[in-house]
Amino acid sequence: MGDTRAFDDLAEGYQRFRPDYPQAAWETLRGYVGPDVELLVDVGAGTGIATRALRATFGAGPDVVGVEPGEGMRAQAENVAGDVRYVAAPAEALPFADGSASLVLTAQALHWFDRPAFYAEATRVLRPGGVIAVLVNDRDTAASSFLQAYEDLLERHNDDYSRDYRHFPVSDELDAAFGMGDDYRFGWSRRQTRDEFVGTALSSSKTNAVVRKLGEAETRAAIGAVLALHFAGDDVEIPFTTSLFLRRRSA
Numbered sequence: 001m002g003d004t005r006a007f008d009d010l011a012e013g014y015q016r017f018r019p020d021y022p023q024a025a026w027e028t029l030r031g032y033v034g035p036d037v038e039l040l041v042d043v044g045a046g047t048g049i050a051t052r053a054l055r056a057t058f059g060a061g062p063d064v065v066g067v068e069p070g071e072g073m074r075a076q077a078e079n080v081a082g083d084v085r086y087v088a089a090p091a092e093a094l095p096f097a098d099g100s101a102s103l104v105l106t107a108q109a110l111h112w113f114d115r116p117a118f119y120a121e122a123t124r125v126l127r128p129g130g131v132i133a134v135l136v137n138d139r140d141t142a143a144s145s146f147l148q149a150y151e152d153l154l155e156r157h158n159d160d161y162s163r164d165y166r167h168f169p170v171s172d173e174l175d176a177a178f179g180m181g182d183d184y185r186f187g188w189s190r191r192q193t194r195d196e197f198v199g200t201a202l203s204s205s206k207t208n209a210v211v212r213k214l215g216e217a218e219t220r221a222a223i224g225a226v227l228a229l230h231f232a233g234d235d236v237e238i239p240f241t242t243s244l245f246l247r248r249r250s251a
Contacts, residue, residue: 016199016203019200019240020049020053021242022186022188028246029103029105032182033131037058038063041067041094041103041125043067043104043118044067044109045073045077045086051086052080054103054105065084065085065087066085067086069088091113091118091121097125099127099128101125101130103126104122104133105133106133106135107136110170111168120177122249123249128249131248133244134174135242137242138242146227153223157209157222158209158213160209170243171245175247177247181246183243183246184244184245185241186243187241188240190240191235196236202219202220
């Protein structure tokens with residue numbers, strides 16, 4: 001897994017500003033997994049956004065566990081009520097018995113993992129017929145001239161950044177590891193104020209690299225200038241596509 005400290009200094013902003021996932025994605029996941037569930041695992045849980053959603057989606061019965069190695073992120077997760085629990089462990093060494101999990105989910109975290117090692121661990125801990133789910137929120141840059149300009153800003157000031165950094169063949173990798181399954185896409189939009197968008201941006205490790213280069217005040221000003229060019233008022237609408245990839249462990 002990548003540097004577990006990457007988000008520790010950003011954890012408070014991450015908890016406050018990061019988006020949830022569309023309800024349709026959770027309903028699709030629940031229907032795919034089915035009602036007979038015991039242990040639901042959220043790997044790379046961060047501040048617990050998806051972990052808490054698992055509890056809301058599947059109800060009071062199953063054990064819901066968020067796996068998060070980053071101390072700062074885990075502390076933020078544990079500060080929010082949700083009738084779930086959290087453990088410190090990397091994605092590549094999950095602290096669960098063989099064949100014990102009904103679901104292994106990772107939401108917005110797969111790109112940080114040693115993916116082959118994670119897929120092997122998910123296979124180990126899933127019960128026969130258990131589900132691995134990968135959930136990804138992506139800003140729909142192609143649908144927004146503002147987002148294109150914002151990505152230009154990040155690429156201009158962060159030499160290690162590409163807007164395509166999460167574009168890898170998730171579906172093909174899951175097919176190879178688990179066999180064929182189902183992929184879903186959900187389009188939606190998020191409304192924020194300008195300040196909320198800046199807060200969301202600053203909760204990103206990619207934008208934080210710009211902060212280290214320019215300083216926070218100049219970074220805020222640069223993002224604000226792009227916002228002002230594209231939105232007349234204080235309201236900002238950001239289009240998203242959420243991808244949900246579902247596979248089963250073979251019996």
